[in-house]
Amino acid sequence: MSGKKIVKVGLASCGIAAGAQKIYDYLQNNLNKDKAKLYKTGCIGMCFHEPLVEVKDEKGIFLYGDVDEKKIEQIITEHIEGDRPILDWVVYSDTEALGDSDYLTKQHRILLRNSGVIDPESIDSYLQAGGYEGFKKAVTTMTPEEVIAEVEKSGLRGRGGAGFPTYLKWKFTREANSTPKYVVCNADEGDPGAFMDRSVLEGDPHSLLEGMAIAAYAIGADTGYIYIRAEYPLAVKRLRIAIRQAEEKGYLGKNIQGTGFDFNIEIREGAGAFVCGEETALIASIEGQRGMPRFKPPFPAQKGLWQQPTCINNVETLANVARIFSDGAEAYSKCGTEKSKGTKVFALAGKVKRGGLIEVPMGISIRDIVFDIGGGISSGKPFKAVQTGGPSGGCIPADMQDTSVDYESLKEIGAIMGSGGLLVMDEDTCMVDVARFFLRFTTEESCGKCTFCRIGTKQMLDILDRICQGEGQPEDIDRLEKLGKNIIKGSLCGLGQTAPNPVLTTIKYFRDEYEAHVHEKRCPAKKCKDLISYRVIEDNCKGCGLCKKQCPAAAITGDKKEPHVIDEEACIRCGLCISACKFDAIEVVSEGKTNAVKETAASGGRE
């Protein structure tokens, strides 16, 4: 390959949605095959710059961001054929600090080290990166007990959110005296705003298979299931390819590596039920039933799938296992804090400049994630809070941004590590609305088995709805807290036990916002439709009529070149006028409802 450049296109779901497939096709048709070789790869992680194209030459790596057809044409002529990198478009390079290089250099990529580097549809690419070495070592030189001891030494804890020590699950399943046993991978990544597992599956599927095979060897299973969301068709496709390749090369199947160990993996696609992320519900779903959790014990390690001992681990956990066996448990446990070892992958999203897939060492602070990696707040407005753990998690306010990201610290402040969604919010985010969003999600996804979860979350949602509509009652905030605590106590599974968290933590840290909604009928973030109105700023309005044309409710009137007026009664608050206006002449206000103001004024309250 002397002198030949290597060109890679990030073809994970986000990349494809941003147009990367077209770029790849263009390269395939227009790239001079003598000058460069083209590869596809998984998620490179810089989602905010998708589509991404990497060009590697003798000088080093140059990653181009926001590539479109025009840019790629120029990249071909200038860089690939002309040897002149277009530095203005480079978002990362290992030659010098260019573009957003610090986004990647501040991370610690153990789990994601292959993602965006190797070709996820080629087992050879994975093998060249040292793949299956750990597995070979485990099955040919170690006993199952030694394998479990190695996982114990690494300090690995479940990455699905709860952080249960992985070795214990394995040990319990191994010790259960009934066969057959099963390994199940939970790839039902249901949290809205979380796409870590998807990226691992799309970018490095063999690492999961390797981790599963090691787990199977350790617990004595011969069949594995991957339960994956049907919403992830590309991940499913790449997993199928990976399984077939692993079978062909003798890493799955019968008598693996001549050791007499048999292991096969089957894929089961979920059908859109969030509760199936709970392990007993997931088992019911694989068995072909409604995915409803059941009482534990017996734990799946004793009686799981088809009533047999079953070990259920999350994608990230199992992919970490592959790393532990290739790098050694000791090396792995050097990263992280005393009780939380290794790294955590987060899907960084929301009002942050550089959103994407990041991997950070446990123990990093929220501040470092938001500002050093995320580049700060995209709107330039003040940073308000982050939300971790999605619908099961909680909010961490900006003044607690020095909190360490590890299982214990996050739990202590009412949030959780969760599966890895990390949402950044600025001043424009209404905390009541965010809490309502998550609660609506859990209310809809409650399986209905436990009354507290089924009815309780609905009651909480009704209260939040009326608060957002300006009809909140003075006792509502206390009522929410009481209901929330009871739902936690009265629910069988993790869904109900954590559903009130988003509400409880926002009340804890942003009670004033709830109070503004309830007592003043005002939404400080100007988000809740019933508490805001749209208004024309007369001085800025040029009377161009663009807003009038866009308004679907015909609520805007005004003569040409004269300031327009919005009829508040007719306005449906769709926001089309704001996106149409070129002069920033429309503002959103939330001043509280007049009658409410009168009421509070009359009773001596503040205006």
Add this chain to the structure above:
Amino acid sequence: MALKLELDVQMQEKIDNIVHRHWTKRGAAIPILQNIQNEFGYVPKESLPRVTELTGIPASDLFSIITFYSQFRLQPIGENLIQVCHGTACHLAGAEEITDALLRAANIKEGNTSPDGKFTVEKVACLGCCSLAPVININGETFGRLTPEKATKLVKSGDFPQKVRDEQPEGKSQCQCQCGCGGD
């Protein structure tokens, strides 16, 4: 519930094929129903007695699965399926406004399918393209970084892929788009 047993020959053949592909698996009910939906765009009620006949799984169990999982629908959908992501990032970025704009653009006032049968608009769980929020998926292709205005234009322009549902490879992932649209 009285079920119509009228099943045309073609449909029966397709269903028989699907069942035969899966029924040796344990817990095959869900994969069978998923494949039926991929084939027809929904699960036709009249197909269920045949599934019961072939597999022995009671029709009541099949119904209980269909009504539990949000993926399944018992009604046919419009010519074009628009899925609006309602994940967290999209919610913050205005998914609600996008949905309203789409419903207006497609002239949907009741339910989620337009009177002329051209569009079905449905809210879906996170599509996992959070950094492109707000996103929608039309017939398998994902469009990101939308505004209500852009979404309206997109629907009116017709500049999106036409239905791809019928060309799916058998038994595999059915979505041609590879983007997280749920394969339907």
